[in-house]
Amino acid sequence: MSSAGGRSTTPAKTTSAKRAAPEGGKKVSKPGLLRNWGIIALVAFGIWAVFFGIPALMRNVNAPPISEDFGIEDAVVALRLDADEVSYLVLVNEAGETRSVQLDERGFEESGLAWSEAGLSTGGPTDEYLLRDDGLTRLPLPAAGDAPSERGRFALGDGFAVYTGSAEGQQLAFVDAAADELTAVDAGYTSTALAACGEELVLVGETGVRTVTAETTDFDGLGVFDGVQALVCEQDRLYGLDEIVSDESTSHQTLRVWDRATGASSSVEIRYPEAVSAWTYGAPFVWEGRLYWTAQSTLWSVPLVSKTDTVEAEAAADLSGFIGDYWPVVRTDEGVLVEAGGRVFGVADDTDFINPSRGESYDKLLGLAIFSADVGTGERRIEIEVDGIDFPRKDLHVTAIAVDPEWAAER
DSSP, X not given: OEEXXXXXXXXXXXXXOOOOOOTTSOXXXXXXXXXXXXXXXXXXXXXXXXXXXXXXXXXXXXXXXXXXXXXOTTEEXXXXXXXXXXXXXXXXXXXXXXXEEEOOOSTTTOOOOEEETTEEXXXXXXEEEEXXXXXXXXXXXXXXXXXXXXXXXXXXXXXXXXXXXXXTXXXXXXXXXXXXXXXXXXXXXXXXXEEEETTEEXXXXXXXXXXXXXXXXXXXXXXXXXXXXXXXXXXXXXXXXXXOEEOSSOEEEEEEXXXXXXXXXXXXXXXXXXXXXXXXXEEEEEETTEEEEEETTEEEEEESOOSSSEXXXXXXXXXXXXXXXXXXXXOGGGTOOEEETTXXXXXXXXXXXXXXXXXXXXXXXXXXXXXXXXXXXXXXXXXXXXXBOOSOOSSEEEEEEEEOHHHHHTO
């Protein structure tokens, strides 16, 4: 047996032997070394606990897979997120406390959320989940396909519709919240844009606007290959935005309009007051006679009624910049915002950039908050500071958000 001071004279099989004393020092026994290492470990743990908290550690270790007893309870915000390479469904109450379960993503960070009076809707690779106050219902997706992605999730009057796709084709699932039943429809290999119009789901095809039901067999309609990335319904009209086209100094975009009753269509060119360095947009919605959408961390809007061929886009709210200690984050250009009650809701964080050269996987999350912006005034504020984080604070990606519509209406 080797020692710090030379070769031991004690036979190797003798387990109680002491190491020779270092030159000029006292002999140190194995128990003494273990005590020293134990002290170091306790100090390190104490430092960790100051930043992250002991309760958070226990919850991180014990965050369970989703189960039938995971209900909405007192939550007012729902998040889908990835943290430290694990996917979670996170519910947040007004006090900022979280309850999290592990739930695999559908596709690459594509699982959506929708919240209505019927409950909270989300999904995993092979199942749909309908959450209510006291628990959830698991509804298997028939023929979900290999590695399905999610293309749309819509709240309807009595439930939800979910549009998914895989290499085997597209599938549209109708969730009946009253009966706890799911009906799946084969949508072929289409790329159709869909929209919720009250209690109906609709698409735009060559013959105009058509209602889509569980009995629909023809899903041929406008979609991304025709320039329509998303449809928004407002009373008897549908609105579709094409992609943003930019040059060195200006940007423009086409707004298409369809009349549900007559099938007539028209288009208006939207001109931005400045060049927008984005071709895509997110979170389109209508509020009090105006169409809103996000692009380049800005909430833009135009009036729905226009007698000209062009209309100027107006900046309704700046979604970048600090709100107190928090910075609005997580892909606002791609739609990780939700509108409710005349406000848009999103996520902001307080992050310590440990080593920018090594990427965000090495960042440390110090705090998380739910913020909102008024679509009329642009005023932003923190709605909830998340104090009880029960998911890892490393490599965080929030991919979807939904809010309780009743809670949002009171803001």
